[in-house]
Amino acid sequence: MSTHISEPVPAAGSLKRVTVPAVRARKGGTPLVMLTAYTARTAELLDPHCDILLVGDSLAQVIYGLPSTVPVTLEMMCAHGAAVVRGAAHSLVVIDMPFGSYEMSKEQAFANAARILKETGAAAVKLEGGAAMAETIAFLGARGVPVMAHVGLTPQAVNALGGYGARGRSAAEADKIVGDAQAVAAAGAFAIVIEGVVEPIAVAITESVACPTIGIGASARCDGQVLVAEDMLGLFTQTARFVKAYGTMAAGIDTAAARYAADVRARVFPGLEQTYQPKN
Ligand code: KIV
Numbered sequence: 001m002s003t004h005i006s007e008p009v010p011a012a013g014s015l016k017r018v019t020v021p022a023v024r025a026r027k028g029g030t031p032l033v034m035l036t037a038y039t040a041r042t043a044e045l046l047d048p049h050c051d052i053l054l055v056g057d058s059l060a061q062v063i064y065g066l067p068s069t070v071p072v073t074l075e076m077m078c079a080h081g082a083a084v085v086r087g088a089a090h091s092l093v094v095i096d097m098p099f100g101s102y103e104m105s106k107e108q109a110f111a112n113a114a115r116i117l118k119e120t121g122a123a124a125v126k127l128e129g130g131a132a133m134a135e136t137i138a139f140l141g142a143r144g145v146p147v148m149a150h151v152g153l154t155p156q157a158v159n160a161l162g163g164y165g166a167r168g169r170s171a172a173e174a175d176k177i178v179g180d181a182q183a184v185a186a187a188g189a190f191a192i193v194i195e196g197v198v199e200p201i202a203v204a205i206t207e208s209v210a211c212p213t214i215g216i217g218a219s220a221r222c223d224g225q226v227l228v229a230e231d232m233l234g235l236f237t238q239t240a241r242f243v244k245a246y247g248t249m250a251a252g253i254d255t256a257a258a259r260y261a262a263d264v265r266a267r268v269f270p271g272l273e274q275t276y277q278p279k280n
Contacts, residue, residue, distance in 0.1 A: 018051050018092040020124055022147040024190045026051070027212045032191075032224025034214055035232065038063050038080045045089030046229060050091045052214075054126065054226060055081045057096040057156070062230050069155050074112060081120030093122040094148050099156040102127050106139035113145045126193065128154040130180020134187035141188035149184035151205075152177050152218070153196030157259040164240070166217065168197040178204050185209035191227060194218040196242070217242030 026032050034052040037043040038059045046053060055228060058068040059080055081095040095116050102109035113125045124146040127133060137147045142144030153167050161167075168174040178201060181192055192209065194202045195216045202218035227243060230236060234245035235253075263269035 002214040011039040017090055020092065020190050023092055024070045024211055027210065027223055029223075030156075031222075032212055032214055034224055034226035035229045036226070037084045037088070037229060040083040040087030042229060043091075043093075047088040048092050051224070053088050053091040053093050054225075055084050055093065055095045055120075055122070056126075056228065057098050062235075070099050070157050070159065072096075074098060074101050074115065078116060078119040081116060081122050085121040092124065093120070094124045094126050095120055097125050097127045101132075102136060103112050103129070106136040108142055109136045110143055110145065110194060113140055113147075117143065117145065124148055124190070126150055128156050129184075130177070131183035134183040137184055137187040137189050146190050147188070148191045148193060148214075149181070149189035150193040150195065151180045151184065152194050152201070155195075164196070166196045166198060168201045172222055174198070174201050177201050178208070181209055181213075185211050191224075194222060196240075 023032065032051045033049065034054055035046050035050050036056040037046055037053045037262060038055060043053055049101065055077060057069040057077065059071045059076065060069045060072045063080070064076075066072070077095055077098055077100060081093070081151065085093050095133055097109070097112060097116065101112040108117045109127070116122065116125055125140075126148040127136070128150040130149075130151050133149065137149060140147050153161070155164065158164065168177050177197055181194065182190060182205075191212045191214055192205070193214045193216065194205055195218065197218055202213065202215055203221050206213045206222050207220070212223035214224040214226050216226045230249070231239050231243040233247040233249040234251070235249040237250060239245070
């Protein structure tokens with residue numbers, strides 16, 4: 001059987017969608033593969049290779065050129081979330097709850113999480129925060145909203161943290177992050193993203209919670225890994241230390257755009273193949 005180069009392998013349509021219980025059951029097993037996706041076509045391309053696609057609020061910087069995730073709205077998350085669900089047939093789709101949409105009360109969190117699940121068709125939400133969010137996570141879980149938690153470097157708190165540096169360099173901060181993870185796990189989070197922490201913290205969390213941990217700038221000993229897809233693909237030249245680029249997307253776009261511009265200026269494009277000629 002020949003395989004066309006642009007076809008996902010295996011074809012997404014042949015795969016069953018990953019569920020929340022299936023993710024939970026991967027604790028200590030084959031590492032979970034998670035990438036961000038914000039558009040239908042990107043989701044379609046990444047889907048066969050992933051267990052989880054995260055519609056991250058990092059779309060703030062990647063898609064909208066915003067300086068942080070703080071300005072992201074529910075409307076943005078719902079629009080991009082629905083696009084990703086349409087593009088992905090296999091991966092569990094998880095959608096970030098934006099800053100300001102869940103912190104005020106557990107009732108506010110439920111109303112907005114329910115809206116996200118209804119409008120996108122996704123199966124779960126992610127929210128940032130540790131012990132302070134435990135009651136909310138339990139409230140959502142008891143009402144049919146699976147929650148992925150996010151501890152360590154929590155980008156929505158950039159104004160309080162003062163930057164995006166690694167967390168947990170002091171013993172007190174390390175203890176706080178481990179305690180946060182244990183609190184959200186006890187509250188029923190089905191998985192925990194651990195971002196930007198010194199490695200022993202990620203190991204201590206992974207060894208002490210029953211749900212899978214998913215690292216980003218954390219440790220290879222987490223139960224899975226996540227990266228922003230555009231970082232992984234090499235779209236950005238300046239990235240965090242924890243990013244590894246597996247592609248050269250920026251160079252590819254630059255070369256293609258330069259070739260297109262040259263062809264347009266030389267009147268080589270459009271050629272005969274790209275124009276409609278009168279039928280004889
Ligand atoms: O918004 C995002 O992309 C994230 C991941 C980096 C974990 O939260």
